Amino acid sequence: MEDFVGAVHMVRVIDAWVERLDLAALGFARSRPAATGRPPYAPDDLLRLYLYGYWNRIRSSRALERECRRNVEVMFLVRQLVFDHKTIADFRKDNGKPLQAACAAFVQFVRGEGLLGLEEAVVAIDGSKFKASAAAGTVVDEAAAAARRERLAERIAQYLAQMDERDSAEAGAEDPQAEQLAAALSKLLHQDRVLAAAQAAIQAKTEAQAQAPVSEPIKPQAGLTDPDAVALRGGLAGYNVQQAVDSDSKLIVAHEVTQQGNDHRSLAPMAAAAQAALGAESLTVVADTGYMNGEQAQRCEDAGITPVVPMQQTASTRGEDLYPKSAFVYDPATDSYRCPAGELLNRFKRSRSRQTDTYGTDACDACALKANCTSGRRRTIARSWFAAAAERADQRARANRHWMRLRAETAEHPFGLLKAILAGGFLVRGLAKVRGEMALAVLVVNLRRAMNLMGIAKMIERLNTEPLAAG
Ligand code: SF4
Structure with a gap:
């Protein structure tokens, strides 16, 4: 088998990476011989098989079984063992968490190799919907x-x-x-x-x-088919996958499979996960308008993370011809708004449950501009308790158009690769298993990216030095 596979070949990258891992410490099931029952399978061989499969977009357990019999590169990786498709499928189903741990361990390897920018790191956060193993409408x-x-x-x-x-x-x-x-x-x-x-x-x-x-x-x-899938736009049954990508290396430093229909509450958790993965005290995160959420922006700032997120420019919800909220200027010194007529709107209501203050003025009754402002008795303006953090995040995004270009350049390519690997959607059902499958895909995307950055020979050499500590 050694003679069939070149010395500088991607399969040797997979081989060296798996060899380096302490699979038992990462939690891979049946990695120790059981005292009774059928012999345990070797998780290292199956992990190699899966990494090769996902790399080459061969994901079904039956197709992987076929590759064990006919593909020389696979034979090299799995030491000419042939697994039945049930064993192959069980490995992916049983090892959701360990697969995530293996994915996280690779991020730490590339961090150790200096591929991730630690000084003034910038991370792009983005989300995309992936189809569950279930039909629309289920x-x-x-x-x-x-x-x-x-x-x-x-x-x-x-x-x-x-x-x-x-x-x-x-x-x-x-x-x-x-x-x-x-x-x-x-x-x-x-x-x-x-x-x-x-x-x-x-x-x-x-x-x-x-x-x-x-x-x-x-x-x-x-x-009804996948119990954890959620209804996404168009009735699609699926999951919302979040990723945080390092802008320098384009490596995915953190990802998460969520059951949320939108990205509104993902900024702070993804930024925190990226910060932990990078071991960075400070960090800048860029995201699109879907992530704008004052509370999330505030949580980022509290953790030493600088969010750069533009606000959606919305028309007035009160009618096409009425002044939009942006026509009202907030003054933090007086905690009041100045309206188009020059009147001050003071805070008159505070809602703890909605974490919002409401501002108004009695001057509306006699205002000459009232017809352009409100159809009610008076115009009121609601302000989130976290509006200042939201405005800061928005101002950063608008101050420099470069941020949004960087976001698109950074996040969209890895998602394209993930979409290609997972074309047709997940093959497993249930959140825990889906997270395992996504971790496999992310690990493959990162392996390929690191291989391109380092070169195959250098990467094999580096992987063959000092084994990683587990975890
Ligand atoms: S209606 Fe009230 S809030 Fe609107 S412009 Fe007139 S005074 Fe200002």
Whole structure:
């Protein structure tokens, strides 16, 4: 096998990387021989097989099994072992967390090699939706689940009535249609059980949210095929994947699979994950308008992270012809707004639950501009408690157009590669397993990127020096 694979070849990068890992310490299942039962598989061989597969966009366990029999590069990597597809599939299902740990360990390797900018590091944060292993329309909320169960109940009643009719009409006679009816009924009953389980999951999520209220609660949902998938735009069942990419090296330093339909609450956690991965005290993070959230921006600043995020320029929600909020100028010294008529709007209401203050003036009654300002008795302006942090993040983004160009250049290419590797969506179901599959894809993208940056020979040489500590 040594003769078939060149000395400077990508498979040797995979081989050296896996060789370097302490897989048992990373938590890979069945990496120690079990006292009883069937012999454990070797996680290092299966990890090599998967890295090669994802690198070459071969992801299904059956296809990987075939490669073990016919692909010389795979034979080299797995020491000519042939795994059955069930063993291959089980490895990916059973090792969600260890795969994430292996992915994080690679970030620490490239950090040790000086590929990540630590001084004045800039990280681009971006999110993208990936399809779950489930068809569109298979995620329901409480109302949808109840409506579907109601329709199912009607159909079940119809089938039962038909079966009763046949029973009384042809009692004792052979009836091939009765079997078809029973099979169809069994299918409907199964669908009803799945919907009932989804309702129970939604109920549990609702109760959990009630016990730990958040400022922006998510409408609880459950997937009928993949229980953890969420409904994304267009009815797609999927997951929202966040990534933080180092602007210098274009390596993905942190990523996360979330169940949130948008990016509104991902800025601070992703920035913190990037900061931890880089070991950086200070950091600049750039993100697009979808991440604008004053509370998140404030949390970044509190952690020594500088957020650069533009605000969405929205038209007035009060009507096309009315003054937009941007026509009102806030003065932090007096904690008041100056309106287009030059009047001061003072704070008159504070909402703890919405973390918002509201400003207004009594001058609206006699104002000559009122027709352009409000259709109500007076115009009020709401201001988030974190508006100042949001405005600072926005000002940074607007002060220099370079930031948004850098964001696009940095984040979009790795996402393109991830989309290509995971074309067609995830193959596994459930958040824990999906996180494992995403970690595999991210690890492959980073391995390829590091290989391009360092060169294959240098990377093999560096991987073959001092083994990594686990973790
Ligand atoms: S209606 Fe009220 S808030 Fe609007 S411009 Fe006139 S005084 Fe100012």
